[in-house]
Amino acid sequence: MLRLEGVTVRFGERAVLDAVDLDVADHETVCVLGPSGSGKSTLLRVVAGLQPADAGRVLLGGRDQSGVPPHRRGVGLMFQDHQLFPQRNVAGNVAFGLRVRGTGRAESERRVAELLDLVGLPGAQKRAVGALSGGEQQRVALARALAPEPRLLMLDEPLGQLDRGLRERLVVELRGLFGRLGTTVLAVTHDQGEAFALADRVVVMRDGRIAQAGTPLEVWRRPASEFVARFLGFDNVVAATVTGERAETVWGALPVPEGSARGECAVLVRPGGVRVVPAADGLPCVVVARTFRGERVGVRLRPEDGPEIEAACALGAAPEVGERVAVVFRVEDVVVLPQSRPFP
Ligand SMILES: Nc1ncnc2c1ncn2[C@@H]1O[C@H](COP(=O)(O)OP(=O)(O)OP(=O)(O)O)[C@@H](O)[C@H]1O
Numbered sequence: 473m474l475r476l477e478g479v480t481v482r483f484g485e486r487a488v489l490d491a492v493d494l495d496v497a498d499h500e501t502v503c504v505l506g507p508s509g510s511g512k513s514t515l516l517r518v519v520a521g522l523q524p525a526d527a528g529r530v531l532l533g534g535r536d537q538s539g540v541p542p543h544r545r546g547v548g549l550m551f552q553d554h555q556l557f558p559q560r561n562v563a564g565n566v567a568f569g570l571r572v573r574g575t576g577r578a579e580s581e582r583r584v585a586e587l588l589d590l591v592g593l594p595g596a597q598k599r600a601v602g603a604l605s606g607g608e609q610q611r612v613a614l615a616r617a618l619a620p621e622p623r624l625l626m627l628d629e630p631l632g633q634l635d636r637g638l639r640e641r642l643v644v645e646l647r648g649l650f651g652r653l654g655t656t657v658l659a660v661t662h663d664q665g666e667a668f669a670l671a672d673r674v675v676v677m678r679d680g681r682i683a684q685a686g687t688p689l690e691v692w693r694r695p696a697s698e699f700v701a702r703f704l705g706f707d708n709v710v711a712a713t714v715t716g717e718r719a720e721t722v723w724g725a726l727p728v729p730e731g732s733a734r735g736e737c738a739v740l741v742r743p744g745g746v747r748v749v750p751a752a753d754g755l756p757c758v759v760v761a762r763t764f765r766g767e768r769v770g771v772r773l774r775p776e777d778g779p780e781i782e783a784a785c786a787l788g789a790a791p792e793v794g795e796r797v798a799v800v801f802r803v804e805d806v807v808v809l810p811q812s813r814p815f816p
Pocket residue numbers: 483488506507508509510511512513514515662
């Protein structure tokens with residue numbers, strides 16, 4: 473459906489997109505994740521035809537899009553601030569793209585009603601957009617983007633402005649909706665929770681390049697680099713030398729999965745794999761903080777040497793601040809990070 477081949481965009485000396493290759497299959501939802509300034513919006517703008525590429529090609533349905541203006545690409549765009557037309561009511565907003573295409577009045581009304589049902593706002597045609605809540609406006613913007621039946625729907629921080637509860641609900645609804653419609657979606661977000669919940673595949677960007685692409689589970693289980701691991705919120709990362717089934721680190725010898733590549737690297741331990749044990753049996757640490765995280769307590773531990781360690785403990789089992797404990801590491805939660813490009 474969509475293919476980017478070596479797409480590069482430069483602003484002055486700086487490559488904001490640096491030889492990006494990306495494929496999006498029919499009916500697939502791909503979420504592009506990355507810190508501010510990593511080039512996510514620029515990627516969408518290039519695909520939409522709003523930003524020319526300095527090198528490389530964008531293909532839609534196998535056709536090179538160079539020279540094809542935005543309105544002829546058949547892509548729908550929904551921006552962060554959803555830019556509804558304030559002087560039009562809900563129906564006027566949703567029907568906008570249909571009118572531009574010359575759809576007749578009766579057909580347009582039918583389609584607007586159908587789309588409003590779809591986004592959970594049945595009968596809202598006559599409501600003024602200014603009187604809608606943030607979440608309702610977001611749904612209207614989505615209905616408007618879907619109305620011309622774009623072959624590719626692109627969303628830029630689609631839920632950025634909304635509060636957490638509403639975002640979590642809408643993500644679930646969107647995923648269901650895209651599945652039912654068979655829409656192909658390329659979305660951009662800086663929120664990993666949102667990307668993981670929405671996407672079939674996530675693409676993590678760093679400085680205009682793809683740092684990792686994979687299913688949410690693959691990326692979560694096996695971050696490809698220290699950058700990706702830290703971006704996903706994993707901070708238990710330490711320099712290591714893998715010598716076989718062990719990795720030598722400043723925290724002592726850590727067990728590593730069978731077949732891990734030997735040599736210098738960084739190693740991540742997920743907090744769930746840090747177990748607090750009786751003091752004689754592991755790496756001695758002092759508890760420096762406890763953070764309540766719902767069913768678990770995040771316990772911050774300071775070893776004698778090396779970076780602090782975060783453990784996720786069961787509610788009743790979390791040690792108190794100031795306590796002296798020891799920790800051991802579960803091999804299932806140890807990940808050898810093959811690319812050790814320094815962070816940040
Ligand atoms: N028209 C422009 N002229 C010069 N620099 C630009 C232009 N557009 C974007 N940039 C720069 O390119 C970089 C990437 O911008 P982009 O908006 O693609 O990042 P982003 O990952 O979407 O960030 P955010 O999450 O903050 O929206 C930024 O450093 C930005 O300042």
